[in-house]
Structures are given as C-alpha cells and as structure tokens.
Amino acid sequence: MSASVSGATLQLPQHEVMSQFAQHNGQLLVGGFSLSAISRMLGKAVFYAYDRNIITQQVQRFRHAVPARIKLHYAVKANPYWPVVQHLKLLVDGFDVASQKEMLLAVQSGMPVQHISFAGPGKTDTELSAAIALGVTLNVESLSELARICRLGQECDVTPQVALRVNPAFELKASGMKMAGGAKPFGIDEEQVFTVLADIAAMPLRLRGFHIFCGSQNLKADALTEAHQHTFALAAKLVAACPYRPDLINLGGGFGIPYFAGEKRLDPAPVGQSLAALLQQYHDDFNGIELVIELGRFLVAEAGIYACQVVDKKVSRGTTYLVCNGGLHHHLANSGNFGQVIRKNYPVAIGNRLNSGQQEQVTIVGPLCTPLDILADKVMLPKADVGDWVVVYQSGAYGPTASPQDFLGHAPVSELLL
Ligand SMILES: Cc1ncc(COP(=O)(O)O)c(C=O)c1O
Incomplete structure (x- = not known):
C-alpha cells in the first residue's frame, strides 16, 4: 500500500x-x-x-472494551442499507436516526420505539408528528423546535417523548468533525438549557433525558476520555436540575476509524476503562438511568x-x-x-x-x-x-x-x- x-x-x-x-x-x-x-x-x-462478520467484530470490540452498563446505539446515517440495518438490529441496543425515512427503517427493523432517537436540526412538522405518533424520542435541537413539539403533541393528542440535545461549552478535541462547543446549529446551548428545565414540568411532553454529542471521527482515546469526563459532569448537573427523574442520557459517540496514511486504529480499551471509573464516580447521580453511546462509522466503515x-x-x-x-x-x-x-x-x-x-x-x-x-x-x-x-x-x-x-x-x- x-x-x-x-x-x-x-x-x-x-x-x-x-x-x-x-x-x-x-x-x-x-x-x-x-x-x-x-x-x-x-x-x-x-x-x-x-x-457482516466484520460488522459483528466491531460491535464486539466495543462491547469488550466498554462496560455493559453503557448501551450501544447505531447511527443509521452511516449506512442505511437495509440488510446492514437488519444485521445491526440483532447486535445493538438502539438506533439513532436523522430523517423520517431512517426512522421508518429503524421501526420496521423491529427495534422497539423507546430505543430509537431522532436527532438533527431543521426537523419539519411532518417529521416531528411522525416521531410523536410513533413514540420515538426526539432529540430537541432548539427552543423553537421544543415549542413546535409541544404544539404538535397536543394536535396529535400524544405526549411527545423528548431528550434535550445540549450544545455544551466544551468540545471534543482532535475530532474530524466538531459538533459542540461554541456556536452550533446543533442542540440548545448549555447556558440556556437550565432555564428550559425550570419550565419543563409544565410542558405537555415527557422529558426522557439529554443528548450530548460533541463530534465524530476521533482516533484519540485521550480526547474521547476528556470529553466523557466533561459530559458526565454536565449530565449530572442536568439530572439534578430536572423537576423529575429522567431515564436516558446519550453520551454521544465520536469513535473514529483510520482512513489515511499514518493514522492508527482507536484502541477502545482505555476509553472503556475511563468510562468504568466515571460510572463508579457518578453511580448515584445516574442510578436507574439508561446511558447510551451512539456510533456510526466505527461499526460499519x-x-x-x-x-x-x-x-x-x-x-x-x-x-x-x-x-x-x-x-x-x-x-x-x-x-x-x-x-x-x-x-x-x-x-x-x-x-x-x-x-x-x-x-x-x-x-x-x-x-x-x-x-x-x-x-x-x-x-x-x-x-x-x-x-x-x-x-x-x-x-x-x-x-x-x-x-x-x-x-x-x-x-x-x-x-x-x-
Ligand atoms: C447526532 C449524531 N450521531 C451520530 C453520528 C455518527 O457519527 P459517526 O458515524 O462518526 O459515528 C453523527 C454524525 O454526524 C451525528 O451527527
């Protein structure tokens, strides 16, 4: 080569x-x-x-390294080819989707709706209504999207299931794509989200929890570990500020794969070890709450x-x-x-x-x-x-x-x- x-x-x-x-x-x-x-x-x-065997091996690499307490979701956008989605349905704990089409794929794979989340800016009323009707968790990207979800839920007479996507103040260093920190079209800024939580109990929705996705294509275990430390600390503050106990925290993803000369494969072992330590440290904060990591390319590329x-x-x-x-x-x-x-x-x-x-x-x-x-x-x-x-x-x-x-x-x- x-x-x-x-x-x-x-x-x-x-x-x-x-x-x-x-x-x-x-x-x-x-x-x-x-x-x-x-x-x-x-x-x-x-x-x-x-x-298919290499996909299975990649899932096993993750499972081997990361404590079982943390669930694995597949980001369908990475490869929505139907046989791939069906294969992964048997291996992962949930799906993350980015459009109505992906959502329908995920649902038809037989994945239970409570394990499907729908993220992405600019969701249309049609997409939001479909997710609400299905009971799919909507990762909310803005305050105005939150208001639309409340209105559409009342129109459909169904309680929307939502997770607030938070744009944290920190970033995932050394990422191919940074998706948090600074001004971003993704999520509600960390500074604003606590104000939203003060009002959330009065809103016609069920707050399932939070989605903190900082970036993708990262090959540096240290950078992922550092981001996880910030993510756990932020999530604990968010859970404490909730008027009722949430049941879901999506810790993001970011596990990368080597594409180019000189790049080394990410070793998930140190990332998993650090996650195990964080789980101990935050044991009481997250007791009974489902913790999820969502990965796309790491599983299929x-x-x-x-x-x-x-x-x-x-x-x-x-x-x-x-x-x-x-x-x-x-x-x-x-x-x-x-x-x-x-x-x-x-x-x-x-x-x-x-x-x-x-x-x-x-x-x-x-x-x-x-x-x-x-x-x-x-x-x-x-x-x-x-x-x-x-x-x-x-x-x-x-x-x-x-x-x-x-x-x-x-x-x-x-x-x-x-
Ligand atoms: C919210 C969200 N989840 C998951 C992914 C998948 O990223 P990757 O394929 O790098 O794991 C992305 C990628 O853009 C994303 O925006």
Whole structure:
C-alpha cells in the first residue's frame, strides 16, 4: 500500500484493517466471495460489498472494551442499507436516526420505539408528528423546535417523548468533525438549557433525558476520555436540575476509524476503562438511568469496500492513469470532497492482484469530466490493466447515500451484504 504526500510517493505498512478481509490466490474475498463472483451475483461491474462478520467484530470490540452498563446505539446515517440495518438490529441496543425515512427503517427493523432517537436540526412538522405518533424520542435541537413539539403533541393528542440535545461549552478535541462547543446549529446551548428545565414540568411532553454529542471521527482515546469526563459532569448537573427523574442520557459517540496514511486504529480499551471509573464516580447521580453511546462509522466503515473496474489505461506526460467505471458520484468521501480540507488517499488495492510483485505508480480516476473525480492519487500498486478490480477500503460508512449518484447520469451503484 502507498500514498502520496505533497506529491512524493511513500511506501506504507499494510493497513491493519485490510488484513481483516481474507484473500485466496491474490483475490480479495468479501464474506468468502471474490470480486468477480460478487459482480456476477449482482450483474454489475461496480458495487459496494459489506462483510457482516466484520460488522459483528466491531460491535464486539466495543462491547469488550466498554462496560455493559453503557448501551450501544447505531447511527443509521452511516449506512442505511437495509440488510446492514437488519444485521445491526440483532447486535445493538438502539438506533439513532436523522430523517423520517431512517426512522421508518429503524421501526420496521423491529427495534422497539423507546430505543430509537431522532436527532438533527431543521426537523419539519411532518417529521416531528411522525416521531410523536410513533413514540420515538426526539432529540430537541432548539427552543423553537421544543415549542413546535409541544404544539404538535397536543394536535396529535400524544405526549411527545423528548431528550434535550445540549450544545455544551466544551468540545471534543482532535475530532474530524466538531459538533459542540461554541456556536452550533446543533442542540440548545448549555447556558440556556437550565432555564428550559425550570419550565419543563409544565410542558405537555415527557422529558426522557439529554443528548450530548460533541463530534465524530476521533482516533484519540485521550480526547474521547476528556470529553466523557466533561459530559458526565454536565449530565449530572442536568439530572439534578430536572423537576423529575429522567431515564436516558446519550453520551454521544465520536469513535473514529483510520482512513489515511499514518493514522492508527482507536484502541477502545482505555476509553472503556475511563468510562468504568466515571460510572463508579457518578453511580448515584445516574442510578436507574439508561446511558447510551451512539456510533456510526466505527461499526460499519471497516466492513465495507467499494469496487470498480479499470476501463482504460493511459499515460499522460509521464503519469499513468487507470480510468475506472466508478468514482466520485458513488464515493464522494473517497474523492476528498466530503469534509476533507486537503485530499488524502483512502487505502486502495488491485483486488484481483493482491500478491502480484510487479508494481507501478498510478493515479486512479473515475469517469466524470472533472479533475475532482480521483479515486487514488500517485499510489504504488501492482501493475493493473483494463478489467482489473480497483478496491477502496474503509468504505462501509457514508458511501452511496453520501454521494451525488445522479451527477452526470451514470448508473447508480449496487450494494451487497455478505
Ligand atoms: C447526532 C449524531 N450521531 C451520530 C453520528 C455518527 O457519527 P459517526 O458515524 O462518526 O459515528 C453523527 C454524525 O454526524 C451525528 O451527527
């Protein structure tokens, strides 16, 4: 495996996660099947494939490290592919959803509604009414949303189940995406929330508790631990200020996965140890209250690959290009256009030539007429040709549904869980 930094090509050690996928005679296997076999099953030459055993292992990694007292919820937005949702239904304790569509997926998976929460700014009256009618917990993002929930609950004649999402004064350091601290569209500012609590008993709703989500894609155990210390302290103050005992505290998420050269896998063990200590310290404050961590990519990203085929190979002024039938329109994040400041390569491979000795430096691009459509820039890979399989690892989260599939009108990508 290799990656380019400032134009230079560096040899990198084998990515830890890549070794989770088996291989046979140089062919990458997903769930025991080669890429050409999966292609024949789907009748498609470009697809995402997810390995259910790796998803299960990731859940086990969390469970092994984190005390059982803390429940695990899956953030459906990371991968809402129905077979993935159904598989996770059997493994996790609840779902977090971000739209009506995701909420209906979660409900139809058979997950009990009291274990489904709906977060996100800008929820429409239609979405709020649907959640109220179902009894799904609404994570409230603003004071005006709270007022609308009260009104809609009265209109439906159903008591809304709500958790106040708090935008704390602290932040989750070293996060790919910071979602708390400072001015944010998410949640009610910590300074305001205590005033709301003073009035909450008179409101036509059931306050289940609080949602304190600080950020995502964090690989630093220290940063997560520090955020948990602040989160427990804040949650204890919030519980004490409640006019009645809440039953739910969502401690957020943020567990990341390594995407780029030099990044190390997060070790959840020290995070779990620190959580165990916090549980002891705050035992009385949270007695009888359900504590939840919600994770998306940590559970699914490493279980997925994106595979496309080389349709053309050309040399332009010294650069060898592999031109593929898939790219940015299927996998925006890999192209570097989903939150990266400076584009870096995801780990890639030639999926049918894993053991091939002869290497060359290539730039891999997709079929779109834009210089943004890059699958991998200046990487050393086994020599490949038309018909070979380009594989992008770490692709099980924020894939098809986070990509502009209609852009330029190419065919949509297929998915398969094996
Ligand atoms: C409220 C909330 N929960 C969960 C997630 C999932 O994050 P990740 O996939 O990084 O675990 C996000 C991501 O944006 C989020 O906003």
